[in-house]
């Protein structure tokens with residue numbers, strides 16, 4: 001073999017190995033986004049359905065508090081055994097969504113980029129912890145969210161919050177604020 005061919009072979013090998021690492025990340029990201037959309041879509045559908053039949057939000061609030069856990073469980077049942085999807089927030093309503101150290105770190109980065117005006121809603125972050133990849137999607141407060149997470153919350157909704165989530169931290173948000181994340185965990 002002449003030198004040129006060897007050089008080409010070696011550089012192809014190097015190119016392939018870096019490509020496959022990138023490819024793995026791209027695959028993880030796509031897979032994560034798929035699971036994130038499954039959970040986000042299922043929750044949004046439930047909220048919209050309830051807001052339609054009762055625009056005050058009281059029905060949706062009740063449905064959300066009793067069903068969010070169940071919906072999350074059902075979505076997870078349909079995922080492969082190595083994967084899981086959940087939500088978290090720095091200011092959380094449900095104890096079950098309390099962030100761990102890594103969740104907090106990622107969410108603070110999102111908050112910082114919003115503050116610095118460099119935030120992109122498409123900024124999916126992938127972090128590896130042990131043998132598990134975490135794919136994070138940021139959630140921004142939209143008008144739809146204000147009924148239950150905003151600054152002016154109706155008496156009915158406040159009553160549900162007080163009753164079901166006495167330690168709620170998830171009100172007082174404005175449109176455009178960072179609200180939290182949906183996280184897909186993929187074990188490889």
Ligand code: HEC
Nearest residue numbers: 060061064065068087089092093094097139145148170180
């Ligand atoms: C009808 C009331 C209602 C509306 C509207 C609503 N939420 Fe919530 N949200 C809740 C309740 C109740 C919980 C706690 C139960 C749960 O989902 O685990 C919650 C929990 C969450 C959580 C999980 C973290 C935590 O705080 O426990 C996130 C993230 C979240 N909401 C984001 C949003 C976003 C973003 C919107 C708008 C697109 C929105 N919510 C609209 C009632 C609502």
